[in-house]
Amino acid sequence: MSNSLAIETQGLGRIYKLRGSKKEKRKELVALQDVSLTVQRGELFGLLGPNGAGKTTLIKVLTTLLSPTSGWARVAGADVHAEPNLVRPRINMVSGGESSGYGLLTVKENLWMFSQFYGAPSKEANERIEALLEMVGMKDRMHTKSSDLSTGLRQKMNIVRGFLTDPEVLFLDEPTLGLDVGASRDVRKFILEWLKADRERTLLLTTHYMVEADELCDRVAIINKGRVLACDTPSALKQRLQKDVTFEIETSPLNGLTPQMMESQPEVKKAALTDIEGGARWKLSLVEESALARVFNLFAQKEIKVMNLNKRQPTLEDVFVDLVGRSMAEEESNEQSAG
Amino acid sequence: MQTSTSWRSFRMAAWLGWLIESNWTDPFLFAIYSIVKPLSGAAILVIMYGIISGGNFNTPLFPYIYLGNAFYIYVGAVMTGVSWAVVDDREHYKTLKYMYIAPIYIPVYLLGRGVARFITGSIAVFITIVAGVLFLKVPLHWAEINWGLFFVTLILGVVMLALLGLLLAGITLTVARHEGFIGEATAGALYIFSGAVFPLDVLPEWIRPIGYFMPTTYWLELLRRSLVGNVAQAFPTLANFSNLQILGILLGLSIFFGVVSIWVFRYCDSVARERGLIDRTTNY
Ligand SMILES: Nc1ncnc2c1ncn2[C@@H]1O[C@H](COP(=O)(O)OP(=O)(O)OP(=O)(O)O)[C@@H](O)[C@H]1O
Numbered sequence A: 001m002s003n004s005l006a007i008e009t010q011g012l013g014r015i016y017k018l019r020g021s022k023k024e025k026r027k028e029l030v031a032l033q034d035v036s037l038t039v040q041r042g043e044l045f046g047l048l049g050p051n052g053a054g055k056t057t058l059i060k061v062l063t064t065l066l067s068p069t070s071g072w073a074r075v076a077g078a079d080v081h082a083e084p085n086l087v088r089p090r091i092n093m094v095s096g097g098e099s100s101g102y103g104l105l106t107v108k109e110n111l112w113m114f115s116q117f118y119g120a121p122s123k124e125a126n127e128r129i130e131a132l133l134e135m136v137g138m139k140d141r142m143h144t145k146s147s148d149l150s151t152g153l154r155q156k157m158n159i160v161r162g163f164l165t166d167p168e169v170l171f172l173d174e175p176t177l178g179l180d181v182g183a184s185r186d187v188r189k190f191i192l193e194w195l196k197a198d199r200e201r202t203l204l205l206t207t208h209y210m211v212e213a214d215e216l217c218d219r220v221a222i223i224n225k226g227r228v229l230a231c232d233t234p235s236a237l238k239q240r241l242q243k244d245v246t247f248e249i250e251t252s253p254l255n256g257l258t259p260q261m262m263e264s265q266p267e268v269k270k271a272a273l274t275d276i277e278g279g280a281r282w283k284l285s286l287v288e289e290s291a292l293a294r295v296f297n298l299f300a301q302k303e304i305k306v307m308n309l310n311k312r313q314p315t316l317e318d319v320f321v322d323l324v325g326r327s328m329a330e331e332e333s334n335e336q337s338a339g
Numbered sequence B: 001m002q003t004s005t006s007w008r009s010f011r012m013a014a015w016l017g018w019l020i021e022s023n024w025t026d027p028f029l030f031a032i033y034s035i036v037k038p039l040s041g042a043a044i045l046v047i048m049y050g051i052i053s054g055g056n057f058n059t060p061l062f063p064y065i066y067l068g069n070a071f072y073i074y075v076g077a078v079m080t081g082v083s084w085a086v087v088d089d090r091e092h093y094k095t096l097k098y099m100y101i102a103p104i105y106i107p108v109y110l111l112g113r114g115v116a117r118f119i120t121g122s123i124a125v126f127i128t129i130v131a132g133v134l135f136l137k138v139p140l141h142w143a144e145i146n147w148g149l150f151f152v153t154l155i156l157g158v159v160m161l162a163l164l165g166l167l168l169a170g171i172t173l174t175v176a177r178h179e180g181f182i183g184e185a186t187a188g189a190l191y192i193f194s195g196a197v198f199p200l201d202v203l204p205e206w207i208r209p210i211g212y213f214m215p216t217t218y219w220l221e222l223l224r225r226s227l228v229g230n231v232a233q234a235f236p237t238l239a240n241f242s243n244l245q246i247l248g249i250l251l252g253l254s255i256f257f258g259v260v261s262i263w264v265f266r267y268c269d270s271v272a273r274e275r276g277l278i279d280r281t282t283n284y
C-alpha cells in the first residue's frame, strides 16, 4: 500500500441513455462530466451539490456498481471498472434515506451476516457489532427484528453495517438524510471518531446540507450538473469570497436612495435591497471594510438612520451562489421543473 | 482464498435463504404452504386424469403423470428460487447493491439462496409421492427402485436446475420491470415441453425438438425409470435409449446449459453495471 491516494479519478464521465415512450427518440442525460479528483488516505472528503448533481452517480461508479462511460477511477489502488474484485474487499457503502435490510432478521443477524460475507471471524464480528451498536445508542435494539425499527434506526443500523467491515475507504451517500437533529449529530460524531481512530481510514460522503459539509469535511468538492466546480478545504473555498466584505444593514425608510446610487460609490461592489417593516435591509459587498465610512456618509446625507449592522461571514452557500449564480434551493427547484 | 470466498458466499446465502424461507410466524401456515399446496396441486391433476380416463388408474400413464408432476416441484422451487433472489434482494430488501460490493461471488451467492427452496421442495416432493403410493396406488415398489440411478439423477438434475436458475437470474438482472414474471414463464414453458405430465409424442412434431433439447425432459424420464422401471418404458419417446444413454445425454445437456448459464450471467452482469440496473427499484 505505497499508494497514498485513496481515490483518484481522471476525466470521469457518465451518460445515461433514457428510454422514453417508443415514439420519443432516445435521449441522453449527462450525469457526470470530466470529473478529476484525488482524495488522500485519511481524508474526510465531501461532495456537495443540489439534487440531481450527480453525487450518487459518482459514488456508484466509485463503488463498482456502475461503469463509467468515459475516463477512469481508482479506489484503494485498483481500477473500479477493470478490477472490481480488488476494490470490493477494501470498501463499503451506505445510502441514506432508504430502508434496506432483511426485515425478518434481527439487527444483530443482519449485521452478522454482512460481517461473514467479508470473512470476519464470527466471535470478533459479534464483539464489534455490540461495540458499534453501543456507540450509536442501539444496543438495546440488538435483538429487534429490523422490520420493527423506525426508519431512523434502520438507517443507523445500515450505517453500522458500513463501518462494521472496517473498510479502507467508506462511502456514505447522504448519511443523515431523514434523521432528526439528535440522530444526525450522533452520526456525525461517530464518523469523526471512526476517522480519528485510524489515520489511514478514508471517508467520502455526499450531502446537500452546507453546514454538514462545512463542519465535517477536510475538503469539499462542489458539484453541479455533473461537473466539479471547485474543490478545496471549506475555509479556502470561503476565503475566495473573503476578499469582498459583506455587510447586512437595516435602516429607516430610504428617502430616495437607490441601490444604483449606492453602487456608484467607488468601493461598493454590489448593493442589494429588500423591504422590511419600517425600512429596508441592505446587503452590501465592499472592497474593504473601511469603505463602510462612505456608506454611512451617504446614509447621513439622506437622513437615513442605521438600525442594525451585521458583518456576514461567508458560508459554503455563498460559495455555491458565487460559482453557480444561484442558490442551491433555486437550483433544485429549477431541476425539478425541468425534469 | 478463492475456495473460501465461494464457500462463505454459498454458506451465508444458504443461511439467509433458510431464514427467509422458514420465517413463518405461524408454523401452521408453514405446514399449509409446504404440504397442502403441493398435495392440492397433485389432487387437481388426479381429478382431471380421472375424468379424462374414465377412472382408469391402472395404465402406465397415471404414474407417468403423477411422478412427473411431483418432481416438477423442483423446477419451481430450485430454478425459480435462484432467479427470484435477484428480485427479492433488489426490489424488496434493497440489499442487492450491498451484496454486489461485498467480496463474494454473486453467482455462488445466488445459488446458495436456492438451497432453502431445495429443502422445502424436497419435503413437498416426498409428501406428494408418499400420498400417491398410499392413496392412489402409484406402483412404487421398494425392492424395484434403482436407488443408485435415482440419486445420481436427482443430484445432477438439481444442479442443472440451479444453473438454469442462474441463467434466469442474469436475465432478471438486466430487466428492470416485470422481472418476477421471467421465472414463472420459463417454469411454465418447461412444464409443457419437458414431458412432465404428458409424453412428448402428444405434442405436434415440429414442437418436439424443443423438448428434446431440454435437459429436464431426460431428467424426468430417468427419475421415472429409476422409480418405476418398466412403466416408464411404455412410451415411445425415449424408449430406444438405455438408462445409461439418457444419463449421458442429461449430463451433456447439463454441462452445456451450465456453461451457457455462467456465460449469460457474466454477460448480463456487465450489462447491468453498464446500465446502472443493480440498484434499480421500480417501487411496485
Ligand atoms: N439509472 C438512471 N437512469 C437514468 N438517469 C439517471 C439514473 N440515475 C440517475 N439519473 C440521473 O442522473 C442525474 C444525477 O443523478 P444522481 O442520483 O447522481 O444525483 P444526486 O446528486 O445524487 O442527487 P440527489 O441529491 O437527489 O440524491 C439526475 O439527473 C438523475 O435523474
Ligand SMILES: [Mg+2]
Binding pocket: A055, A056, A057, A173
Ligand atoms: Mg443522490
